[in-house]
Amino acid sequence: MKSLIGAAFASAISLVAVTAHAQQTVNMPDVIELSGPGAVSGTNWRDGVTLAVDEINAKGGILGRRIVTTHSDTQSNPGVSRAQVQKALDGDPYVLLGPIFSGSVKVNMVLAQQAEVPQFTGAEAAEITQTGNPYIFRTSFGQQASMPKIANYMRDGLKAKTVAVVWVNNDFGKGGRDSFVREMGTRGIKVVADVSTESGQVDFAADVVKVKGANAEAIFVYTNEEESARFLREARKQGIRVPLIGETTLLNQKVIELAGDAANGVRGHIGLSAEVPIAAIQEFKNKFNKRFNYLPDHNAIKGYTAIYAIKYVTTKIGKFDRKLLAKTMHGLTITPAMEPGILIETTWDDKGDIDRISFLAEVVDGKQKIIQNLPKLGK
C-alpha cells in the first residue's frame, strides 16, 4: 500500500515537472536541407537559426519561454521533407522553420497550412506565395521581386541585346527561369540559349559548350550553390569571356569559395549578403564566423532573421497564438530600431513576400563587392 502511494506521488511530481517544463519552452522545429544538393544552403540556415535561438534564450527566451529547436534533414528530397514536416507538426509546434528548397516547400507547406502553423522559409520560387496560403512567410526575396531588378541591370547596365540562360531543373530553377525569360521579353532582350541542368549535376562540359556556341552577350546562371561553382569552374576552363550574371546564389560566399578564381568577375543582384556594408550585417557576420568558424551566406541571414521576426511579433502580440502571429505578419514592417535582430528594415505583404533594399554586386579577388544599392520596391 505504501509503495502504491509512493508510486502515485512520484508520478504526480513527474507530471507536474513535465508540464512545467513544457510551459517554459516553445517548440520551433526546423526542417531543412542538411545533405544532398541543398546542404550548403541548409547548413547556413540551420546555423543562422541556432545563433539567433541561443542569443534569444540567453536573454530569457520569448515571453519567458526558452526556444527549443530540433533540426531535421530533408536530404534535399521533397518526399522526405514532407515526412519530416508531418513529424514536426505532430509535436504541436508554435511555428515551423524551413525548408529552403522550393520543391520541398511546395510539397510540405500544405501540411503546415492545414495544421494552421506559420511556416518561415528561405525558398524563392514565385508560386510559393501565390497559392493563397496565409501561413507561409519568406525571409528572402521571391523571384517575382528579384528578376525585374536583374533584368533592368542587363538592359540599362550591360546594355545586352542577347542572353543565354542556364538554369537548374527543379522548382527553384524553373520558376526563376520562367520569371527571367518573361522579364527579358518585356525588355526586348533575346534569349539565344535556354540550357537546363540537373540538380546535383557534376559535369557541365556539354552545357558550357552549348552556351559558348550561342554567342550571347551575357550568360544568366540560375542554379544551386554547388552546381554554380562547378559551372563557373567549367566556364573558366573553356575560356568563356562574356559577363556571367546571377541572382544572390551565384555570388554567395560558398560558391566563391568552391569556385575559387573562376568566380572573379561574376556579377549580379544580391537580395541579401553578409558582405553588404551595413553595420548590423557585419556584426552578424563576425558573430557567426566566431561561433561556427566559417563565413555565412545569405541563407544564414534568412534563418537568423526568421527567428527574430517571430520573436518580435510574438512579443508584440503578447502571447503564443499561431493564427494571430500569421495575421500580424501580413503588412508588417520591422525595422532594426524595433528589433535589432532583423538586421535590415523588412516589410511583409499580404501574401508573405518580403520587401527590403537589395544590391548589385561583383566578385572581385574572391570577395563580393557591392556596386549599387537598390531601394525597396514599395518606395
Add this chain to the structure above:
Amino acid sequence: MTDLIQLLVAGLATGAIYALVAVGFTLLWQTSQTINFAQGEFVMVPAFFVLAAMKFGGLSFPVAILVGIAASVLILGAVFKRLLVDPMIRHGVLPLVISTIALALFLKEGVKEFYGAEAQSFPALWTTTHVTIAGAVVSLQNLVIIGVAVVTIAVLQWFLGRTRTGRCMQATAQNPALARILGIRVERMILYTFLINAALVALASLLISPIYLAKFSNGETLGIVAFIAAIVGGFNQVRGAIVGGLLLGVIDNLVAAYLSTQYRGAIPLFLLIAVILFRPQGLLGRAEERSV
C-alpha cells in the same frame, strides 16, 4: 565543328577517368572474382584523405597528395582485401558483392558524418588555362587528364605484359590453380591487383575532384557508370574497359549537348541493355562458357 571538337575532348577526358576506374573493376574481377560495388566510393575517398591531411595534418598540398595516395593504397587496397574480400570470398561471389554494397554505404555515410555533407573545394593540379586546336578552345585541364590516363594505362599494360610480376598476375587471372602449381605466389599476385586498383582510383580521384568538387555523394554515379563501362567494353579485358570508358564519356557529352541533359543518365543504361542483349561478352571481351 569547333563545338564538336570541344565536346569530343571533354568527353574523352571524362571517359579517361571512367576508363581508369573501369580498368580497376576488370582487374579485380579477373584475378579474384571480386565485383566491387564500392568502386565509386573508392574514387571519392582519396580526395578526402588529401583534404584531411591538409586540414588536420597541416600538410602542404603536394605532401598531402602523397599521403592520400599512400592511405588509399593501404586502406582501399590491402586492408580492403584482408578484412573484407578474404573472409567473404570463401562464401561465394554474391555475399562478397553484398558486402561491397554495404562498404559503399559505410564509406559514403562515414565521409558525410566525419567530414561534412557539403561539397569541398579541391585544388587543381595545374592551371586552368586553355589552348586552341583547329579553332576550338580546349581546356588544358582536359588534355592533361587524357594524357595522364593514357600514360597510366600504358605503364600498366607494360607492367602486366613485359614484367615478370605482371605476367605472373596474368597467369593468376587466367588459371589460379595452375599458377599455384607453377610456383607463382597467387595470394601475393591478388594482393598486388588490389593495390594497383587502389592506386588507379586514387589517381582518378585526384583528376576528377578539382572539377566535380569533393563530395561524399560523388561515388554514386561514377561507380555505376564505370561498372557499365567495364561491361560494355568487356569485363574480362582491360582493353575493353578502356574502350568502354572512353565511349561512355564521349556519348554522355554528345547526348547532353545535342539531345538533352535530362536524358544523359539514361544513355549508359540503354547501351548496357543493348550490349547485354546483342554482345554479352562486351565490345572487346571474350565469350566465356561454363559447364553447369
